[in-house]
Amino acid sequence: MDPQKRDEGTPNTTPNVDAIQKVIGSFGKYQLWLACLIFLTKFPVAFHQMAIIFLAPKTDYVCLSSENTTSCPCSNPQYDTSVFTNTIVMEWDLICENKWLTSFTQTLFQLGTLVGSVTFGMASDRFGRKLPLLAAVVLQVSMGIVAAYIPGFWLFTFVRFLVGMSVGGTMVTGFVIIMENVGSQYRDVISAMYQVPFNLGHMLLPVFSYFIRSYDMFQLAISLTSIVLLSYFFLVPETPRWLIAMKRTDEAIKILEKAAKMNKLPTDTIRDDIEKYQKAIENNNLKKGNILDLFRTPNLRKNILAMSFNWLTCSYCFYGVSQYVGQLSGNVFVNVAASASVTLLGTLCSIPMMKVLGRRTLLIVFNFVCAACLLVLSILPPGPGTVVCASIGVVASFIVFVVVYLHCTELFPTVVRNAAIGFSSMMARVGSMVAPFVVGLGDKSPWMAAVTFAVLPLCAGCVAFLLPETKGCELMTTIEEGERFGKKIKVAKEGQK
Numbered sequence: 001m002d003p004q005k006r007d008e009g010t011p012n013t014t015p016n017v018d019a020i021q022k023v024i025g026s027f028g029k030y031q032l033w034l035a036c037l038i039f040l041t042k043f044p045v046a047f048h049q050m051a052i053i054f055l056a057p058k059t060d061y062v063c064l065s066s067e068n069t070t071s072c073p074c075s076n077p078q079y080d081t082s083v084f085t086n087t088i089v090m091e092w093d094l095i096c097e098n099k100w101l102t103s104f105t106q107t108l109f110q111l112g113t114l115v116g117s118v119t120f121g122m123a124s125d126r127f128g129r130k131l132p133l134l135a136a137v138v139l140q141v142s143m144g145i146v147a148a149y150i151p152g153f154w155l156f157t158f159v160r161f162l163v164g165m166s167v168g169g170t171m172v173t174g175f176v177i178i179m180e181n182v183g184s185q186y187r188d189v190i191s192a193m194y195q196v197p198f199n200l201g202h203m204l205l206p207v208f209s210y211f212i213r214s215y216d217m218f219q220l221a222i223s224l225t226s227i228v229l230l231s232y233f234f235l236v237p238e239t240p241r242w243l244i245a246m247k248r249t250d251e252a253i254k255i256l257e258k259a260a261k262m263n264k265l266p267t268d269t270i271r272d273d274i275e276k277y278q279k280a281i282e283n284n285n286l287k288k289g290n291i292l293d294l295f296r297t298p299n300l301r302k303n304i305l306a307m308s309f310n311w312l313t314c315s316y317c318f319y320g321v322s323q324y325v326g327q328l329s330g331n332v333f334v335n336v337a338a339s340a341s342v343t344l345l346g347t348l349c350s351i352p353m354m355k356v357l358g359r360r361t362l363l364i365v366f367n368f369v370c371a372a373c374l375l376v377l378s379i380l381p382p383g384p385g386t387v388v389c390a391s392i393g394v395v396a397s398f399i400v401f402v403v404v405y406l407h408c409t410e411l412f413p414t415v416v417r418n419a420a421i422g423f424s425s426m427m428a429r430v431g432s433m434v435a436p437f438v439v440g441l442g443d444k445s446p447w448m449a450a451v452t453f454a455v456l457p458l459c460a461g462c463v464a465f466l467l468p469e470t471k472g473c474e475l476m477t478t479i480e481e482g483e484r485f486g487k488k489i490k491v492a493k494e495g496q497k
Contacts, residue, residue, distance in 0.1 A: 026183020046201025112164025136169030144223025
């Protein structure tokens with residue numbers, strides 16, 4: 001191998017030929033069918049993650065037991081039911097000293113998503129991709145429906161925590177299933193398209209809420225949509241890559257033969273190709289890394305800290321500002337639909353942008369765009385302009401979300417790639433857990449929440465300068481290659497001057 005290419009982070013892949021991609025193709029009818037199935041999981045993910053906007057919307061009230069009708073404490077509130085007939089704020093009097101519980105219930109939901117991501121992620125490595133996905137679907141359907149009938153706030157919050165776990169499980173296992181079946185040259189497009197159903201689900205949410213104005217029936221309606229996912233018991237296959245890794249080669253071959261037939265590719269050499277591939281893996285088995293390996297060497301440590309901070313920031317801004325949009329003046333249904341619509345447009349635009357521009361460039365630009373919009377939002381008077389600025393901030397943060405998935409995949413070597421994505425994803429959940437409490441700052445001062453949201457993307461844009469560019473680089477394999485990556489490129493460029 002050319003030493004220059006090795007310095008730039010281009011490794012020997014193990015094995016050299018991806019036999020699975022060879023026998024079923026990079027992307028055909030089979031991958032399209034599988035992607036469409038898995039994409040369906042993102043609709044209920046969006047419903048449940050963004051539901052807090054309509055479970056606990058801005059609720060006006062008057063205090064009948066006090067001369068000052070908006071004073072606290074208030075033992076006898078009368079709520080305005082002109083828009084929503086019942087919300088969790090009305091149901092459990094989440095006002096005055098209990099107002100923080102509105103943010104707390106969403107924070108625990110996001111904690112559930114974090115726990116579910118880790119739990120189901122580990123289970124998918126041990127028990128396969130299909131079984132944990134099915135378990136997450138059953139948990140989501142059952143607990144989502146149960147949440148609609150819960151009589152008390154704390155039990156409702158606990159059940160929503162379990163729904164959050166199921167959301168984390170479907171996201172992690174679903175993404176892995178798609179990535180393990182799609183050819184490498186299509187992964188950037190598919191990883192972006194994976195977010196489109198989430199955007200569509202976000203857009204549909206105000207439609208549900210417009211026609212269903214009571215929180216319990218709204219919760220039931222968005223949960224019943226998950227029932228269609230129970231068809232996965234019969235429709236979703238196990239991934240051949242996991243079966244081969246577990247030495248269940250015969251099962252993998254049967255699935256690959258069906259996939260090859262669907263893609264109209266020959267099946268006569270599949271068994272020989274896969275058995276050779278199995279031996280190559282066993283002969284060249286790399287020592288697996290762990291999360292500690294990301295912090296042992298200076299370059300990898302810098303990269304994982306900078307990358308995870310960007311994940312935390314985009315999650316913090318997207319979920320927080322999306323919820324904040326629901327608190328702005330104007331029609332809440334129109335505000336949320338507009339915000340979701342521009343986010344969908346941003347997701348679709350991110351695909352050609354990732355083809356043309358570098359990953360680091362996109363992180364820097366859209367972090368700064370997000371920060372600028374939120375700073376402008378803090379000084380604007382209530383009106384359509386605030387919704388426009390907030391919506392642009394949401395879409396900029398979501399574009400960063402799309403890019404960091406791909407950038408993180410390319411930036412870390414094979415032996416620690418899952419650990420890097422897992423750690424970054426955990427930091428993203430930390431951001432989404434903090435965000436609901438920042439939304440509440442808007443009650444103290446109109447500008448405070450917007451400025452607080454703007455600080456982190458401003459910092460993240462600066463931190464992104466520390467990351468190396470990965471566009472056009474082949475995936476690395478070993479820790480040593482990951483530690484050299486970026487540093488050697490600088491040396492090479494300096495030598496050319």
